[in-house]
Each structure stands twice: as structure tokens, then as C-alpha cells.
Amino acid sequence: MSEHTDLDPFWVEQRAQFLAEKSTSADPSACGTCRSLVEAGKPVEHDECAQRATLLHAPDHPHYEILAGFSLEENAKLPARFHVPVFDDCGVPNSWLCAVCQEEGVVTGWPCATATKYGAQVFTPLHEAETAQAKLQAATTAQPALPAPVGDQPQPLDDQRLAEIAARVEAATSGPWGVYEYGGGGLLDIAADLKDTGTGYRARRTIARLEDEPLDNDPTHREWTAEEDWEQVKADAAFIAHAPTDVRALLAEVRHLRDQQAKDDDEYEKATAELAAARARIAELEHPAVEAKRNEVRDSFTELAAAARETRDYEGAFKVECDLREREEQWKCEDEEAAR
Incomplete structure (x- = not known):
């Protein structure tokens, strides 16, 4: 005879332990004692107060x-x-x-x-419900594109920060900057207005010098060969040499995009104002016809209420008058919406 899992002594013990443990989640209908216990991180006292499945x-x-x-x-x-x-x-x-x-x-x-x-x-x-709820929550609490800096997060590119970046660019040695690699390798110079003479170089000003054995404590570089290390040095030198030109180009693009955004915002506000004016004019032109139609409805309700009172159907008359008041409230809301 095969041994059933639920008869295995280990699982019998596990089942008994599971049933003996009380839930640490309280049902909304739980008593005050059990709710207080759960808030304190303790299990409920009454089994009927444990959180149930939700339908x-x-x-x-x-x-x-x-x-x-x-x-x-x-x-x-x-x-x-x-x-x-x-x-x-x-x-x-x-x-x-x-x-x-x-x-x-x-x-x-x-x-x-x-x-x-x-x-x-x-x-x-x-x-699936939790995933949908999480997506909805993420969408409704999404952070802005440029959040306030926290720790080492990038700072927002507001006008002050752009001005500071531009000031650093202008204070640096004017370019263009170039890179000169010495023939024997192992040494790179970054200089302004650099010109290769064939036996060296001439420049208005030397900016920086990089060597083939820089201080490098990056653990991912421990297995690098000398060639790999030198390629990184050259890549860093190229980045530095192009920085003034690249930063100027990026600043110009940011200014261009912000100017364009300001123009788009002005055009949007103008179009919005024109649309509101057009809607107001349409409502003004349509108002006499709309009001005439409403008066017909008012007269109809008034006649119905009067007829009901003549037959002593006071309840019916009251209902007609209530319906008319609801119509008046609806028309009032429509007029307020049209005036916006």
C-alpha cells in the first residue's frame, strides 16, 4: 500500500502546527480586541475575526x-x-x-x-488585480521628468544650473582642444589650438596630460591588459578634448528647445482663448432658440401640474413640479458649462 502524503508524520505535524497558529490579519468586521492585537503585530484572539477571502x-x-x-x-x-x-x-x-x-x-x-x-x-x-493596481498607482504617482535631487541624483536643469554650466564653459580655455599621443605611447597631452609638427606639437596652451598607468581602483579593471588600459586612457582624453564643444552644443540645443516650448505654450494659450471666445459666441447666438425651447418645456410641465391639481392628484402634481425643478437645475449646469 502506498503511503499518502497527508498521513506522513512530518506533514501531520505541520498541519497541526498550521491549524494551531492564528492569523495576523484581521477582518474588517473583527472585534476591537483583535484589531488592536493585529496593529501590535500579534495574531488575532478569535478565529472568526481573522481576515477572510474577499468577494x-x-x-x-x-x-x-x-x-x-x-x-x-x-x-x-x-x-x-x-x-x-x-x-x-x-x-x-x-x-x-x-x-x-x-x-x-x-x-x-x-x-x-x-x-x-x-x-x-x-x-x-x-x-492580475495586484499588477493592475500597481500599474495604476505608478501612473498616478509618477515622478516629474526632472525630480528634485536626492543624494547623488542629477539636479534639475533649471535656469540657474544652465547659467552655472555656461559660466564654467566660458571660464575654461577657449578651444578647439585636441589630443596629441606621443610616438612611444604611454603619454597623452590635451591642448588648445593643437597643431602636430611631425616631431611634436605646438599649442596655445596645454590643458591636461594623461599617462598610461593612472590610479585605478575599479575592481572590474583588475584583469585588464596594458592595451585595454591604454585604450581607456585614450577614450578619457577624447572625452575631455571634446567636452567644451559638446557642452556648448548641448546648451544651445536646450535653449532652442525651451524657446520653442515657450512659443508653443503661447500659441496654445492663444488658441485656448480663441476657442473659449468662439464657444461663448455660439452659446450667445443659440441662447434665444434654446431658451424658447425651454419655455415650451416649462409651459408643458406647468399645464401637467395644473391638470393634476384639478383632478386632486396632488401627489402627481408635486412629482411634475419636482421634475421641472430637476430640469431647471440641469439647464443651469449646462449654462455654467457653456460659460466656461
């Missing part, structure tokens, strides 16, 4: 009036997401029923035929 209806779940009067077959054709279970604690015996598969005097146990056929479409798995 939620779809946001657009149909209410009773939408289902009443329709046949069981028609309600069974509703989308699968509506065929969720509801517990009937009034019937004998108590049972789980489908929330929508019903008609006058008839209910259907859950899972109904629709829930069985489209099971995966009835509920959203927890991991």
Missing part, C-alpha cells in the same frame, strides 16, 4: 430591477463577470446561489452553467 462584484454589476421580469434564460446570457456567488442564509437549506441566474420564483445554485463554462472570466486572479 467583490464587478463595478457595473446589475441591480435587482435590471434582472426582475426577465427569464432565467435571458439572465443566463449576461456576461460571465456577473455570475458570481451570493450566499442565501434565508433559504432551507442555506446555499450559494448565482447572483444573476434567476427569475420569478426560481434561483440557480452556484456555479451556474455560465460560470462553469466561462470560469476564468468570472473572477480576476489576485496577482
